Amino acid sequence: MAWLGIVLSVPALRVVCGGGTDDGAGVPDGLPxxxxxxxxxxxxxxxxxxxxxxxxxxxxxxxGLAGAGVATVLLSLG
Known part of the structure; x- marks a missing residue:
């Protein structure tokens, strides 16, 4: 049953992260x-x-600490 949830979550993530489009641009952010x-x-x-x-x-x-670390790195890069 757990594997079924995993298999179903990947296409669902693509639909949700696509924002109504079919490009799936949010999938690289959504998977991690x-x-x-x-x-x-x-x-x-x-x-x-x-x-x-x-x-x-x-x-x-x-x-919270991990999010702050990621935000700091992303802000310093861009």
Whole structure:
């Protein structure tokens, strides 16, 4: 069932990232973003229920820092 979701998500990502066109210009941005969300969910699944909200909080901090790093690099390039 998980593989079916993966197989269906790739064409759906192309449709969503195309913005109504058929060129799929947003796919190169959408694939890494989707992989990052999947990685976050996989990491959260490893945490036990006794850990409370700390894994979620830590994940949000890491995402914020990674986003700031990517933004800094992109702004310095362009």
């Amino acid at each position: 973003a989707s992989a990052g969300v999947a990685l976050q969910y996989i990491a959260l699944a490893q945490a036990g229920s006794s850990s409370g909200l700390w894994p979620v909080a830590a994940g949000r901090v890491v995402v």
